[in-house]
Amino acid sequence: MEWAPYVLGRQQLTLMEDGEPIHTAQVSQEWREHNGLVKLQWPPHSPNMNPIGNLWKKIKFQVSTFYQPQTMDELQAAITAAWNDIPSQHLDQLFKTMPKQMQEIID
Incomplete structure (x- = not known):
């Protein structure tokens, strides 16, 4: 992910994802881990504050x-x-x- 270091000038990215199966699937977890992305801990049934x-x-x-x-x-x-x-x-x-x-x- 050659673009990652340039996003907001940060070296590490944190993802905000809900509990959708696509986000909790093992393949998604492995991809995040492989690419050095951190998943924000998000309480279940919380409001969706993702602006995009x-x-x-x-x-x-x-x-x-x-x-x-x-x-x-x-x-x-x-x-x-x-x-x-x-x-x-x-x-x-x-x-x-x-x-x-x-x-x-x-x-």
Whole structure:
């Protein structure tokens, strides 16, 4: 993962994942371990505070609609292209909603 050291200028990344089977599967755990990623301990049934969680649906839709990946390399390229198509303003807006979401959970 040659990009990992450059994300937010950090040498280590921490993932925030829910209890979905795809995240708890042994293959996922082994991949994280192999790539030096740390999983944030997250209580069960806690609110989803992932600000970009809804983007995955959009990316999945774009990949399945506009690409027909046949290999892992093609799939990775399609996901990267779909991600790059998301305007940075959209990402900024998602992060700006975080304080309100946090306050709603507290209230």
